[in-house]
Amino acid sequence: MNIQQAEQSKLCGQHAVVIGASMAGLLAGRVLSDHFERVTIIERDCFPTGVEARKGVPQGRHAHGLLTKGASILMEFFPELFPALLEGGSSDADMVADLRWHHFGVWKAQFPSNMTGYIQSRPFLEEHVRSCLAARENVRFIDGCEVAQLCANSDRTSITGVQLRHRNGAQSEETLSADLVIDASGRGSQAPQWLTSLGYARVKEESVKVDVGYASRVYRRPSQLPSNWKALLIYPKAPEGKRAGLILPMEGDAWMVTLAGWLRDYPSDDETGFLDYARSLPMPDLYEAIKDAEPVTPIVTHKFPANQRRYYERMARFPEGFIIVGDALCSFNPVYGQGMTVAALEASALQACLQQQQSRGTRRNVAGFAHRFQKAVAKVVNVPWQLATGEDLRYPQTVGKRPPGTSLLHWYMGRVHELVASDHRATLRFYEVMNMLKPPLALFEPHILFAVLFKGQRQRRGHDAAVGQVEAEKREMEGAPR
Numbered sequence: 001m002n003i004q005q006a007e008q009s010k011l012c013g014q015h016a017v018v019i020g021a022s023m024a025g026l027l028a029g030r031v032l033s034d035h036f037e038r039v040t041i042i043e044r045d046c047f048p049t050g051v052e053a054r055k056g057v058p059q060g061r062h063a064h065g066l067l068t069k070g071a072s073i074l075m076e077f078f079p080e081l082f083p084a085l086l087e088g089g090s091s092d093a094d095m096v097a098d099l100r101w102h103h104f105g106v107w108k109a110q111f112p113s114n115m116t117g118y119i120q121s122r123p124f125l126e127e128h129v130r131s132c133l134a135a136r137e138n139v140r141f142i143d144g145c146e147v148a149q150l151c152a153n154s155d156r157t158s159i160t161g162v163q164l165r166h167r168n169g170a171q172s173e174e175t176l177s178a179d180l181v182i183d184a185s186g187r188g189s190q191a192p193q194w195l196t197s198l199g200y201a202r203v204k205e206e207s208v209k210v211d212v213g214y215a216s217r218v219y220r221r222p223s224q225l226p227s228n229w230k231a232l233l234i235y236p237k238a239p240e241g242k243r244a245g246l247i248l249p250m251e252g253d254a255w256m257v258t259l260a261g262w263l264r265d266y267p268s269d270d271e272t273g274f275l276d277y278a279r280s281l282p283m284p285d286l287y288e289a290i291k292d293a294e295p296v297t298p299i300v301t302h303k304f305p306a307n308q309r310r311y312y313e314r315m316a317r318f319p320e321g322f323i324i325v326g327d328a329l330c331s332f333n334p335v336y337g338q339g340m341t342v343a344a345l346e347a348s349a350l351q352a353c354l355q356q357q358q359s360r361g362t363r364r365n366v367a368g369f370a371h372r373f374q375k376a377v378a379k380v381v382n383v384p385w386q387l388a389t390g391e392d393l394r395y396p397q398t399v400g401k402r403p404p405g406t407s408l409l410h411w412y413m414g415r416v417h418e419l420v421a422s423d424h425r426a427t428l429r430f431y432e433v434m435n436m437l438k439p440p441l442a443l444f445e446p447h448i449l450f451a452v453l454f455k456g457q458r459q460r461r462g463h464d465a466a467v468g469q470v471e472a473e474k475r476e477m478e479g480a481p482r
């Protein structure tokens, strides 16, 4: 057996097909290229020739932050990616020192950390990831082509490929066989309908309705940059406040400015309304930064109705040879910036499951794999789902299941948010959890727990006493009875 044959005998199958060439599809494609002889990625859109947002990924016109965990996974998969991004104009930033973030009524502390982030526009990132993947010999893209249906074996227990509909030119149809089909077609995924049409039950879905609206505009980055931030975030104190705004640097010496509002408090797409909305944020810094800056694009909007999760792992019957990842599985309120990082974590889970499959001696056979993978990936999704929906549930108007202990958790996290203004250890843990480098349990370590339970109370008692005294002195000066 020569080296190539030996390598191939380790593979899980001949051909894997990925539906959708956005972040989840590209990352899954990267992993599959290590485990299948050939990988084909099908994309409904025609790829743009330059760096631009496309129809299938309309969110590309809005601010996209990549969390540190996501960046480190991308770095593992594509060592050449970040040098190329930086070369092309991405910004690197210390995720604590260079981020000026007002949240929950306080500015978070800023100090040097070892958390590096890379900031750029979403289409710029996606285009670079796609070209890194395209450089792999066994990966092929078919764009301008949609998957219209899944193909199954005669007793419909296994998915055997996909039905393609080419959209450019003749609108021709074609069948593509595959050992494994991965749905990464986003939150509008047809997988629930495809499965029911094959005789499977309808997947159980959960949603937490938030009605978030985005409005974004690119500005030229001013020559005189603020000295204390590369990225600026102004977030509300829920449930009183519903408006947020952020400025992220992007390639081409530009700023991506995004305004966002919860529960239909949508930012406007006209010039005056956009600036008025910016002025109405809890702090004036964002408005001050853009009021004299030069806009270079029109204002674009996007509406995001609800966090949405599909529980494929709970289906009693599920076909072999088909898995679901990315927003098609779970899509989060985008204001927390989790989607791409979760897609990266899911790709890592795919890597682990495929390696396990091979070590079981089930090479060239994906039997049992689909169910095992959906169970593994559900675990990946649990924490970010709880983080996103947990914060959204601070608004009493949010429609969704409130897990027991929600109010207590809100109280605790509210204290942590306050602590993060001054306590560096708590700040670091907060950023580590937010960047998915540590589990949320890290926010309950003794130092933070103690500070939340006692320090906050002492400070609040001190604050309340001081406020009481000022009020009393004011009344005394006005001659009012005490």
Ligand SMILES: Cc1cc2nc3c(=O)[nH]c(=O)nc-3n(C[C@H](O)[C@H](O)[C@H](O)COP(=O)(O)OP(=O)(O)OC[C@H]3O[C@@H](n4cnc5c(N)ncnc54)[C@H](O)[C@@H]3O)c2cc1C
Pocket (backbone or CB within 6 Å): 019, 020, 021, 022, 023, 024, 025, 042, 043, 044, 045, 055, 056, 057, 059, 062, 063, 064, 065, 066, 067, 145, 146, 147, 148, 184, 185, 186, 187, 214, 302, 304, 325, 326, 327, 328, 334, 335, 336, 337, 338, 339, 340, 341, 343
């Ligand atoms: C407004 C907004 C802002 C966001 N901000 C952030 C952020 O700051 N940070 C972050 O990490 N995440 C953010 N996200 C989430 C992030 O964009 C997604 O989680 C990420 O793109 C992964 O999604 P995906 O690849 O699963 O699906 P999508 O990005 O939705 O892509 C699906 C792809 O599948 C293609 N497709 C669909 N159907 C078919 C078919 N039948 N056949 C072939 N192709 C098909 C589409 O054309 C598209 O290319 C944001 C989302 C929104 C809406």
